[in-house]
Amino acid sequence: MTKLMVQGTTSDAGKSTLVAGLCRVLLRRGHAVAPFKPQNMALNSAVTADGGEIGRAQAVQAQACGIAPTVDMNPVLIKPASDTGAQIIIQGKVQGNMTAQNFHRYKPEALAKVLASYQRLCSQYDSVITEGAGSPAEINLRQGDIANMGFAEAVDCPVVLIADINPGGVFAHIVGTLELLSPSERKRIKGFVINRFRGDLALLQPGLDWLEEKTGKPVFGVIPWLHNFHLEAEDAINREQPNHSGHFRVVVPVLPHISNHTDFDSLRHHPDVNLEFVALAETRVQADLIILPGSKNVRGDLAALRNSGWDKHLQRHLRYGGKILGVCGGYQMLGHTLRDPHGLEGEPGDSAGFGYLPLDTVLEQAKQLRNIDGALTLAGETATVAGYEIHQGESRLTETAEQPFLWNDHRREGCLNADNTVLGTYCHGVFDSPGGANTLLQWAGLTRETAIDIKAMQNTELDRLADTLEQHINLQQLLQACEATL
Known part of the structure; x- marks a missing residue:
């Protein structure tokens, strides 16, 4: 032994x-x-x-x-x-x-x-x-x-x-x-x-x-x-950029309680993507795609974004033709309301979301954990994806909307707005599947299908x-x- x-x-x-x-x-x-x-x-x-x-x-x-x-x-x-x-x-x-x-x-x-x-x-x-x-x-x-x-x-x-x-x-x-x-x-x-x-x-x-x-x-x-x-960082954000000159710019704001930022490691190594983690004070960054990441304190981080002027920056970003993706906590922020009646992530209370997606979220005592093996359909393209869910929020649609993710238990998940400009999902690791990354980036405006296989690279x-x-x-x-x- x-x-x-x-x-x-x-x-x-x-x-x-x-x-x-x-x-x-x-x-x-x-x-x-x-x-x-x-x-x-x-x-x-x-x-x-x-x-x-x-x-x-x-x-x-x-x-x-x-x-x-x-x-x-x-x-x-x-x-x-x-x-x-x-x-x-x-x-x-x-x-x-x-x-x-x-x-x-x-x-x-x-x-x-x-x-x-x-x-x-x-x-x-x-x-x-x-x-x-x-x-x-x-x-x-x-x-x-x-x-x-x-x-x-x-x-x-x-x-x-x-x-x-x-x-x-x-x-x-x-x-x-x-x-x-x-x-x-x-x-x-x-x-x-x-x-x-x-x-x-x-x-x-x-x-x-x-x-x-x-x-x-x-x-x-x-x-x-x-x-x-x-190799994946245990907790600290790796800001080192690989040696490439990607022209498609993806920006991720660094939330005070950002979680699972490794979701975007595959984008860091994408030959056509310039991924940047930015401080909340940087509210005038230009991007093709803004990703709101996961959070361990969603209402607190939502307030931090608002206090830094990101509500106005997101409006301006969409007005100039950009796309927004929310993952897990970021997905919850994109809805109408976020409720924490049990005080699971801080003081009990309700917060208004950014209002881009027709959903309300309630934080529940039971955490949802599941591995995912399913499909992503966007703009007529379908790709196999694998990932996982970790969240205590239960999100419910308030009106009919397209749900672009279909998982192995035949459960549809995620939400796409009517303007085809804002997308949310609970799926962590969706960019780790080359097909999923290509489909998401194509939706966001990158036409070349050059995503890497992050698991093979690891x-x-x-x-x-x-x-x-x-x-x-x-x-x-x-x-x-x-x-x-x-």
């Missing part, structure tokens, strides 16, 4: 990427391997094969393992809805909204769920690669920790510490992290990986030698900066990542160190 936990000196140190790469390496070596993250805080989520909700990073890692994602791969998912509160999802199902203090008191119960999920994975696979969250050295979060060393100690799991050299201070990050751990936790760390290095490795070698002498622990390897590397990138780890990480040393007796 190979079990290993990757922890980071900081957020965005490369934990998700290293776990995905190690999973693909082990898969190629014939292992039955699964990813695991005990606790994840992210607004990018996925629907699993067993009908639950987990962080998207674990879905990508499951893809690296060649298996379908399950709720056991991320038993605790925290989806912030405000600065002080969040929706807590346990083993794929909504537990409720909690403040930070309430969740802290809930942690012992959450740990029991985490351990149950981990044991199930260990019984089904011969390798489980675990990802930590943030940093293990957050002093204020140490008590009752279930995300990093608290979990590693509970299951007796060895740890590899990864640090990002790109911002600077990598040796301070590593040594400082060790200093803030207990003796048993320091012993649990078997060695280090340094990420995102650019330059001549010979110039870094004296520092690596010093680090090994100072800590008595090996540096398993240095991962170079991977140029034009594209598999290529996962293989590229695995090749990089094979070349730059002493994997034999790393795996042997982690399989040694603690």
Whole structure:
């Protein structure tokens, strides 16, 4: 049994990427391997094969393992809805909204769920690669920790510490992290990986030698900066533009509680599309298509759009011949009314939508989760699409309107206005199917059918990542160190 936990000196140190790469390496070596993250805080989520909700990073890692994602791969998912509160999802199902203090008191119960999920994975696979969250050295979060060393100690799991050299201070990050751990936790760390290095490795070698002498622990390897590397971000928006000069401009406003922005990764790589995430203050951007994305606090983000002048900008955009697409929360905003009688995303109340689509939405206690396999028909063209739904809103049409999506349960979904200028859907990932992307973009005004296959690209990138780890990480040393007796 190979079990290993990757922890980071900081957020965005490369934990998700290293776990995905190690999973693909082990898969190629014939292992039955699964990813695991005990606790994840992210607004990018996925629907699993067993009908639950987990962080998207674990879905990508499951893809690296060649298996379908399950709720056991991320038993605790925290989806912030405000600065002080969040929706807590346990083993794929909504537990409720909690403040930070309430969740802290809930942690012992959450740990029991985490351990149950981990044991199930260990019984089904011969390798489980675990990802930590943030940093293990957050002093204020140490008590009752279930995300990093608290979990590693509970299951007796060895740890590899990864640090990002790109911002600077990598040796301070590593040594400082060790200093803030207990003796048993320091012993649990078997060695280090340094990420995102650019330059001549010979110039870094004296520092690596010093680090090994100072800590008595090996540096398993240095991962170079991977140029034009594209793998789904766990939560932060990737604003890096691929090397192409797309002429068709798509704009996505960055909502305060934007969720599932990975819906648009395939557009970032589309050779004819120039995708831009813009701040709410940028209300005079020119675009062919504006997409209102998902949101974890739809009424709050709707108010933020209005306060920034986006209601007038959307009117102006349509007046000059542009198109608007709303996805999930963005779809709800395009209707007439949005009601939250139970206060699921903030204070209970009603909000007026932008009024472009004939629908009313009520947020309900039960969250709707489903994978989708169906068809999209627009402008006489029909394309097969696959995606998923994650929402608590129940939207009902207030008048007859065209519903362009037909799913595998023969349920029509979505709404197109009478002017053929505004479209909404609950389907996340609709651009990931090349046929769906081509049809949607053709409706929006792009005539060339040049959409990419994002899943095939992700598999290529996962293989590229695995090749990089094979070349730059002493994997034999790393795996042997982690399989040694603690």
